[in-house]
Every structure is written in structure tokens, then in C-alpha cells.
Amino acid sequence: MGGLSFLSPLYLLGILAIAVPIALHLFRRRTDTVVEFPAVRLLTSTPVEHQRRRRLRELILLALRVTALVLLAGAFARPFLAGRIVAASTPVTVVAMDRSFSLSGPGVFERARLLAAEAAGEAPASHAVALVAFDEVAETIVGPTNDRGAVTAGIRAIGSGVSGTRYAAALARAAEVLGPRTGRVVVVTDLQQAGWQGPSRGGLPDDVEVSVKRVEASLQNLAVVAAERRGGRVEATVRNFGLEARTAQVTLSIEGKEAARATRSIPAQSAVPIVFDAEVPSRGSASVTVADEGGVPADDTRYLVLDPAAPTRILVLVADPSALGGGLYVERALGAADAGQGFEVTVLDGRSLTSWTPDQISREHALVLLGTRSLERRGRELVSGYLTRGGSALLALGPDIDPATLGELMPMPTAVAPQAQELGAGGATLVLADPRHPVFRPFVTPAAALGDVMFERFWPVGDEGRRVLARFSGGPAAFLEQPRPSGRLLIFASDLDNRWNRFPLSPAFVPFVVEAGRYLTEVRRQPQTWVLPTTPPGIEARPGVYVLPNAGGVPDRRVAVNVNMEESNPAPISQDEFLAAVPRVPRTTQPDEAAEARKAEDSQRLWQWGLIAMFLALAGEGLVGRRAT
Amino acid sequence: MAGPARYLDPAIVARLGTIDLKAKTIVEGFLTGLHRSPFKGFSVEFAEYRQYLPGDDLATLDWKIYARTDRHVVKKFEEETNLECHIMLDVSRSMGYGSHAVTKLEYASYLAGALAYLMNRQRDAVGLLTFDDHIRNLLPSSARPGHLKSVLLTLERLTLGTRTDIAKPLGDLVQAIRKRGLVVLISDLLDEPDRIIEGLKHFRYRGTDVVVFQVLDPDELSFPFERAARFRDLESDREVVAVPAAVRDAYKARLDAMVSNFRTVLGQNGIDYTLLDTSQPLELALLPYLQTRRRTL
Numbered sequence: 068m069g070g071l072s073f074l075s076p077l078y079l080l081g082i083l084a085i086a087v088p089i090a091l092h093l094f095r096r097r098t099d100t101v102v103e104f105p106a107v108r109l110l111t112s113t114p115v116e117h118q119r120r121r122r123l124r125e126l127i128l129l130a131l132r133v134t135a136l137v138l139l140a141g142a143f144a145r146p147f148l149a150g151r152i153v154a155a156s157t158p159v160t161v162v163a164m165d166r167s168f169s170l171s172g173p174g175v176f177e178r179a180r181l182l183a184a185e186a187a188g189e190a191p192a193s194h195a196v197a198l199v200a201f202d203e204v205a206e207t208i209v210g211p212t213n214d215r216g217a218v219t220a221g222i223r224a225i226g227s228g229v230s231g232t233r234y235a236a237a238l239a240r241a242a243e244v245l246g247p248r249t250g251r252v253v254v255v256t257d258l259q260q261a262g263w264q265g266p267s268r269g270g271l272p273d274d275v276e277v278s279v280k281r282v283e284a285s286l287q288n289l290a291v292v293a294a295e296r297r298g299g300r301v302e303a304t305v306r307n308f309g310l311e312a313r314t315a316q317v318t319l320s321i322e323g324k325e326a327a328r329a330t331r332s333i334p335a336q337s338a339v340p341i342v343f344d345a346e347v348p349s350r351g352s353a354s355v356t357v358a359d360e361g362g363v364p365a366d367d368t369r370y371l372v373l374d375p376a377a378p379t380r381i382l383v384l385v386a387d388p389s390a391l392g393g394g395l396y397v398e399r400a401l402g403a404a405d406a407g408q409g410f411e412v413t414v415l416d417g418r419s420l421t422s423w424t425p426d427q428i429s430r431e432h433a434l435v436l437l438g439t440r441s442l443e444r445r446g447r448e449l450v451s452g453y454l455t456r457g458g459s460a461l462l463a464l465g466p467d468i469d470p471a472t473l474g475e476l477m478p479m480p481t482a483v484a485p486q487a488q489e490l491g492a493g494g495a496t497l498v499l500a501d502p503r504h505p506v507f508r509p510f511v512t513p514a515a516a517l518g519d520v521m522f523e524r525f526w527p528v529g530d531e532g533r534r535v536l537a538r539f540s541g542g543p544a545a546f547l548e549q550p551r552p553s554g555r556l557l558i559f560a561s562d563l564d565n566r567w568n569r570f571p572l573s574p575a576f577v578p579f580v581v582e583a584g585r586y587l588t589e590v591r592r593q594p595q596t597w598v599l600p601t602t603p604p605g606i607e608a609r610p611g612v613y614v615l616p617n618a619g620g621v622p623d624r625r626v627a628v629n630v631n632m633e634e635s636n637p638a639p640i641s642q643d644e645f646l647a648a649v650p651r652v653p654r655t656t657q658p659d660e661a662a663e664a665r666k667a668e669d670s671q672r673l674w675q676w677g678l679i680a681m682f683l684a685l686a687g688e689g690l691v692g693r694r695a696t
Numbered sequence: 697m698a699g700p701a702r703y704l705d706p707a708i709v710a711r712l713g714t715i716d717l718k719a720k721t722i723v724e725g726f727l728t729g730l731h732r733s734p735f736k737g738f739s740v741e742f743a744e745y746r747q748y749l750p751g752d753d754l755a756t757l758d759w760k761i762y763a764r765t766d767r768h769v770v771k772k773f774e775e776e777t778n779l780e781c782h783i784m785l786d787v788s789r790s791m792g793y794g795s796h797a798v799t800k801l802e803y804a805s806y807l808a809g810a811l812a813y814l815m816n817r818q819r820d821a822v823g824l825l826t827f828d829d830h831i832r833n834l835l836p837s838s839a840r841p842g843h844l845k846s847v848l849l850t851l852e853r854l855t856l857g858t859r860t861d862i863a864k865p866l867g868d869l870v871q872a873i874r875k876r877g878l879v880v881l882i883s884d885l886l887d888e889p890d891r892i893i894e895g896l897k898h899f900r901y902r903g904t905d906v907v908v909f910q911v912l913d914p915d916e917l918s919f920p921f922e923r924a925a926r927f928r929d930l931e932s933d934r935e936v937v938a939v940p941a942a943v944r945d946a947y948k949a950r951l952d953a954m955v956s957n958f959r960t961v962l963g964q965n966g967i968d969y970t971l972l973d974t975s976q977p978l979e980l981a982l983l984p985y986l987q988t989r990r991r992t993l
């Protein structure tokens with residue numbers, strides 16, 4: 068199959084319309100405007116238009132009109148270049164080329180290119196070839212094609228990246244490229260063990276053959292795996308991923324200038340902490356670099372920001388701070404996060420909130436609502452406005468919650484019953500309904516920790532349209548998440564102030580509250596350090612220190628972007644292990660020629676070019692026609 | 697001189713019944729205007745008197761007035777002549793062209809009728825000759841009262857001829873004229889200019905005065921066409937494809953050159969030449985005739 072094909076060829080019948088301008092052309096030639104005029108003798112020697120030139124112009128006009136009609140009919144017929152796609156029945160060899168930074172060692176990526184070209188060349192003649200490049204994400208460089216030259220050019224265009232390896236991403240993209248076709252996938256990689264980390268993304272159909280072309284890479288690698296400021300010093304950790312001990316020189320640079328240097332012997336498969344003796348300024352940026360000859364260069368430098376981290380602010384609203392509880396447990400739990408550096412907590416009663424401004428409350432990364440009884444109208448409007456603008460909150464339904472005003476407080480229905488209820492004679496415990504939820508991350512292994520807490524009283528909450536994360540034993544929803552277009556809302560159906568239960572006294576309370584705080588503030592938090600491939604919006608995916616421009620009243624701030632250290636470990640797996648790890652799924656789709664044609668037509672969109680050409684032809688016709696008259 | 701607005705539009709004249717009425721309307725209107733004009737002295741109106749002044753020819757004294765009123769007045773222009781006038785009217789196919797109310801032939805026939813009427817009123821002998829490439833009608837000149845009617849009837853029944861060949865009828869007429877007189881040629885002159893001029897010169901050699909009226913349609917004067925077209929000659933059927941915007945200037949230059957040539961060469965030979973636009977009042981054509989007639993007398 069080759070050349071131009073059409074998705075709706077019946078529209079080509081519209082080309083018959085070219086008979087109209089042709090007929091008009093011929094008809095007009097016969098009935099050319101004739102003016103009977105007595106003084107023609109005076110016209111004889113005047114510069115009259117030459118007949119041949121006029122005829123040529125008419126032919127050009129005719130050609131332009133016919134071209135416009137043909138292009139219009141062609142555009143409606145939705146053309147596509149069939150030569151650029153491969154029939155759904157043609158088997159495909161997908162060359163998936165690893166471009167993670169573990170291949171950035173001297174000469175390694177060149178070897179990868181050669182192996183990829185070799186894999187493309189070895190594809191059976193009956194196969195089309197496609198090229199996929201992958202690191203943490205996979206990208207189709209060349210779709211299935213019979214043009215091996217395009218694949219070779221595509222291989223030359225790929226360069227080593229700065230992200231880690233994710234085989235799951237590569238295989239998922241290969242499966243997508245294969246679609247309903249049969250074929251084979253050749254993975255060109257250094258077979259890094261770490262490449263199998265991360266979630267599975269489906270598998271390859273069971274009839275697709277998978278093979279590996281292993282790129283030989285150095286097994287020696289030193290990497291700066293951590294660098295942070297501790298007091299007035301910078302502390303770094305350098306890891307030797309190799310099988311032999313190495314002595315390495317590690318350099319601290321501040322604002323691009325060397326500030327300190329240290330030499331350390333690092334045993335094989337070990338990490339060594341280094342505290343540089345140079346005083347560092349209170350603001351600015353720094354980098355720690357290890358000299359790693361022969362290793363992967365991308366992980367030899369780690370960047371860090373010396374500016375104080377912006378605190379993550381949480382406002383805890385209580386009915387009365389001086390009363391029993393008064394938000395004390397939540398405040399202390401949040402304050403314990405990250406050695407006291409995690410959150411900046413403000414506890415406030417409803418009356419005090421009245422003096423706040425919308426701008427003030429908008430700076431809070433999340434709210435924890437423990438008591439609403441003392442909230443006045445102004446306070447309720449502030450909370451409601453905050454949530455409406457995408458703010459996050461944890462609503463703990465304790466005795467200080469006034470369900471009558473919740474409708475005014477929350478921009479969404481919370482379905483809280485008007486009366487609190489007892490949880491039976493012996494109380495009830497918590498049972499996780501969705502243990503994969505991030506809030507329950509610390510409880511996945513010791514899942515019983517939450518189950519030890521007894522709850523006596525709760526507010527029944529309707530679970531329709533909400534995600535129930537945990538239930539009280541016996542069935543009522545205990546912990547829910549309200550889906551929202553922006554911002555997050557968690558609803559805890561009982562008290563978090565040690566009044567209706569002893570949960571605040573449980574060892575599970577602190578991790579629960581901290582994780583809830585992290586989950587709620589995740590949306591608004593502005594981390595100082597980013598790990599590739601994730602970067603702040605507008606920042607290129609390259610390691611370094613960047614300044615985020617002022618936006619929305621937030622001052623300029625520096626962020627550090629570093630490579631993912633998982634990729635620094637060159638430890639490989641065998642080809643057999645790799646092939647055994649490839650997930651497989653039964654083939655469910657069959658080749659669909661029409662769908663392929665639609666897809667090709669949709670991707671090429673030649674009809675748009677056809678219409679543009681038609682308008683150009685009409686514009687040309689207008690110009691030539693105007694000159695003719 | 698009264699402005700053109702005071703004269704009759706050819707389109708109005710065209711709606712006036714028979715040609716004798718048209719001729720009368722044109723001439724009377726013209727004469728009425730002439731009484732009030734500074735060209736009064738050129739008129740042949742016989743009811744014109746003025747006080748006798750020393751030096752006036754005593755032959756012009758009106759003795760009857762003197763007998764009745766004892767005043768000496770001279771009677772101007774009232775005289776009977778034996779001038780022979782020949783009106784040559786081109787009826788070739790090109791004269792059938794008309795872009796508005798009247799064709800060139802209609803305009804020319806009204807002019808011929810008016811001239812005949814005026815000549816008859818002046819008691820000149822008037823004859824009519826119509827031609828295309830040869831003489832088609834010939835009414836010998838006569839001053840008889842009934843003769844005017846024959847002239848006007850002939851003008852009323854004109855039909856278009858074929859090609860123009862002015863030189864040949866001119867030669868025929870030169871041979872036919874035996875007496876000093878006046879020849880009025882009314883034509884679009886879309887023929888070989890040199891042959892026309894040569895033919896007219898022969899009249900001058902014989903002492904015959906000549907007045908030439910070239911009648912052209914406004915389209916011929918301005919070439920106002922917009923769209924490219926195939927222009928077909930009315931007489932030869934020859935076709936020229938032309939884009940008017942491209943050829944207009946050249947056309948007008950050639951037309952101007954032709955008119956200028958006629959005006960210059962004919963003027964050098966004592967022939968009065970007048971270019972007439974068929975959208976202009978007919979009366980304006982009569983004045984050149986009167987000037988020539990006065991000179992002839």
C-alpha cells in the first residue's frame with residue numbers, strides 16, 4: 068500500500084464539478100463579448116491584447132478554477148499518505164531505545180545507537196519498523212514505517228537524557244505503537260535493575276516477541292545522592308555504586324565558585340557523608356560535585372538551594388482554644404512533622420478569624436476545622452471563600468462542629484446528619500477501606516495501628532458521591548474524601564480533640580495527622596528541590612538551580628532540580644530476568660484497517676493543506692481574472 | 697451667444713414627428729436665438745433695418761420706408777440669391793451607430809433637414825445627395841417652394857447603406873456641378889482621410905465653397921468601454937480584441953490626430969470643418985454654415 072489514499076473517496080465525485088468551469092470556458096470562448104463599433108480602424112494600431120497571451124491567461128484561469136475544485140473535493144475526501152503508515156496487517160518491529168542518563172558515560176550512548184541501528188537493520192523484510200525512545204517517559208520517534216532510512220535518522224537524532232529508566236513506560240508505548248499488529252519489540256538498554264521500579268502500565272500482547280540488545284555500560288559509578296544545608300554547613304552524601312572502593316574528590320561550590328573541597332575513600336556499594344567546613348550564606352544556591360572518572364556524569368553534581376524553605380502553613384480552627392483539647396493535639400502532631408520543620412501551625416478560634424482578610428487566609432496551605440460554633444458570618448464567608456478558590460481542608464466532626472452552619476461554611480454539600488450518634492456499647496474501631504490512599508501510607512505495613520483505637524461517638528456522613536477511605540467497624544463511614552475540581556477536602560466523622568475518642572493519644576495519631584496535612588497541602592506546597600522528570604512549570608528538564616519568577620504575589624524563589632538517584636545504580640539484571648519481568652496480556656484487538664486509516668488521516672490532516680491550497684488557487688484566480696478584465 | 701442649454705437636445709428633436717417639423721423647429725429656434733446674439737450681423741433675416749449712415753450703399757436704402765416715414769433706413773441682408781447648395785449626406789453603415797437617443801444618421805439627417813429648411817428660407821437652391829460607396833439618392837438643387845418637401849421626404853426615408861467611400865461620390869458631384877455654389881458634407885469621415893481631403897479640394901479648385909460636418913457619437917469620442925471585448929467594425933466586420941483601459945489613450949490620440957489633420961488641412965484649403973457630437977444640440981451646427989454662406993456671398 069503506498070501513495071495517496073482517501074478516507075471518504077466518494078467525495079472525489081465532486082471532481083466532476085470541474086466540468087462546470089471547463090464548459091463555461093468553452094462557452095465563453097464562443098460567446099465572447101462583441102461590441103459593434105464604427106471606429107475600429109482607430110484601434111488597429113493601438114496596443115491591443117495579444118490573442119495568444121489572452122488565451123494563455125484564460126487557460127491559467129481555467130487551470131486555477133479546476134485546481135480549486137479538485138482540491139475542495141480532495142479535502143472533503145480526507146486524503147492521507149498511505150505510504151507513511153503501515154497496514155494494520157503488517158507486522159512491526161519496535162526498537163525501544165533507552166536514553167536514560169545511565170547511558171551518558173563515555174562512548175556508551177554511541178554504542179546504544181549502533182545497537183539500535185543494528186536492531187532496525189535486522190528487522191525482517193516483511194516487517195515495518197518503529198522507533199521509541201524512553202527514559203521515565205516513552206516517546207514515539209518514528210511510527211511504524213517501511214522507510215528504514217527514517218528510522219536510522221531517528222536513531223541519530225536521539226540523545227541521552229537526564230531522567231531515569233522506566234521499562235514499563237517503554238513497553239506500554241511499544242504496545243501502543245504495535246496496536247492490533249503482531250511483531251516484535253527490541254529493547255536497547257543497559258538492563259538497569261532500577262528500570263523496573265514504578266507502577267506497571269499494562270503489558271505487551273502475548274504474541275509479541277521481545278528481545279534485548281544490551282548496551283555495555285560501566286558498572287563503576289559515584290554519585291552525590293544527597294546534599295542539604297544543616298545549620299551553617301552543607302552536608303552531602305556520596306555513594307559508590309561500584310564493586311570496588313574508590314577515593315574521590317568532592318567539591319562544594321557556592322554560587323558557582325568553589326568554596327570547599329574534600330577527599331574521601333568510599334568503600335564499594337557504600338555511601339559516605341561529607342560535611343564541608345565552609346560557612347555558607349543564608350541565601351543563594353550551591354552544588355556538590357564528585358569527580359567520577361568513567362562513571363555516569365549526570366549524577367556527579369547535586370544542586371541545592373540555601374534559602375530558608377517556605378513554611379507549609381496550616382490554620383487550625385477551633386471553637387475555643389482555651390477549652391479542653393482546643394486543637395492542642397492536632398497542633399502538636401503537625402508540629403512534629405519533619406523534626407519540627409514540616410508545618411507552621413496557627414490555632415485560631417472563630418471569633419479571632421473575623422479580623423482576618425481573604426488575602427491572609429489565602430496564604431494558608433490548608434485548614435483543619437475542629438470547631439465551628441464560634442465562627443461568625445465573616446469567618447464563615449472567609450472559610451467558604453477559601454474553599455471555593457481551591458483551598459484544602461480537613462473537617463473533623465467533633466462536638467464543636469455546628470452542622471446547621473456547615474451548609475454556609477462549605478461550598479459543597481457535606482451530607483452530615485443533624486445529630487451525632489453513639490457507636491454502640493463497646494464503641495468501634497477504624498477499618499481501612501482504601502489502604503492505598505496517601506494518608507494511610509505509614510499504616511500499610513502495621514495496618515493494625517489504626518485498628519487499636521476505639522471510637523465512641525460520631526456524626527453520620529452520607530457516603531454517596533464520596534470516596535470512603537475508612538469505616539467504623541460496623542459499617543458507618545469514618546473517613547471520607549469529597550471529590551472536588553480543585554483543592555482537597557477530607558472529612559473525619561469523629562473528634563480529633565480527645566473528647567469522643569482516645570485517638571489523639573494513640574501512636575497512630577501523629578502519622579495520621581501529618582500524612583493528612585501533607586496530603587492536603589500537597590496541592591499548594593512549593594518544594595525547593597525537584598527530582599526529574601518532574602519540574603516546576605516553565606522550567607526545563609535539566610539539573611540546575613532556577614529562579615521561579617514572581618507570580619500571584621509570591622516573590623521570586625530559587626528551586627533546585629536534580630536527577631533521580633535511583634538511576635545512578637548501574638546494577639544490571641540478566642536478559643532472562645528482564646524478559647521474565649515483561650508483563651503480558653492476552654491479545655484482544657484485531658487489526659482494523661479503517662481505524663488505522665482514520666488515525667493516519669487524523670494525524671496528517673492533509674485536508675487542511677488542501678483547503679489552504681484551494682484558497683491560494685482562488686486568490687490567484689482572482690488576481691489573474693482581475694487583470695484580464 | 698446663447699449656451700447649449702437653450703438649444704434643443706437631439707433626443708427631443710428625435711421625438712418631434714416628421715422631419716419638416718424637426719427642421720422647422722431647429723431653424724426657428726436657432727434664428728430666435730440669433731436675434732439676441734452678437735452674431736446678428738451674420739444673419740440673413742430680411743426684416744432687419746437700421747439707420748442710414750454716410751458711406752452706406754445707396755442701393756441698400758429702403759425707399760418704401762423713406763416714402764412712408766421720411767426716414768433713411770437701410771435694409772440689411774434682404775436679398776434674393778441664386779446660390780446653389782448641395783448637401784452630401786453619408787448613409788454608410790457606420791452612420792447607423794448610436795450609443796444614446798439618436799444615431800449618427802438620424803442626427804445627420806436632422807442637420808441636413810435643418811440646413812435645407814434654412815437654405816430654402818433664404819431662397820437658395822438646395823439639393824441633396826446621399827451616398828455610401830456610391831451615390832444612392834440625388835435630388836438636384838432647386839429653389840422651388842415644393843422642392844424642400846422632396847428633400848425632407850428623402851431624408852425621412854433614408855436607409856443605411858454599406859461601406860463608406862467618400863471620394864467616389866465627391867468626384868461624381870464635382871463633375872455634376874456647373875455653377876459656383878456651396879457643398880455641405882455631413883459624414884463621420886471614417887474613411888481614408890487623404891482621399892477625402894483630395895476629393896474636397898476639387899470643389900475648391902472649381903470655386904465651390906465647402907462646409908464639412910464630421911458627426912461622431914460620444915462613444916467614438918471618449919471610448920468609454922470598460923470590459924475587454926471583441927470590437928467589430930460595422931462596415932468591414934473586421935474584429936479587434938482589445939482591453940479598453942489599455943488602448944483608450946492610444947485610441948483617443950489617434951482620433952485627435954485625425955480630427956486635427958482634417959481641421960488643419962481643410963482649413964488650409966478654405967474648407968470649413970466642424971466636429972459634431974451627436975449628444976450636442978443641432979443648432980450649434982448651423983452657425984458655421986451661415987459663416988461660410990456669408991463669405992460665399
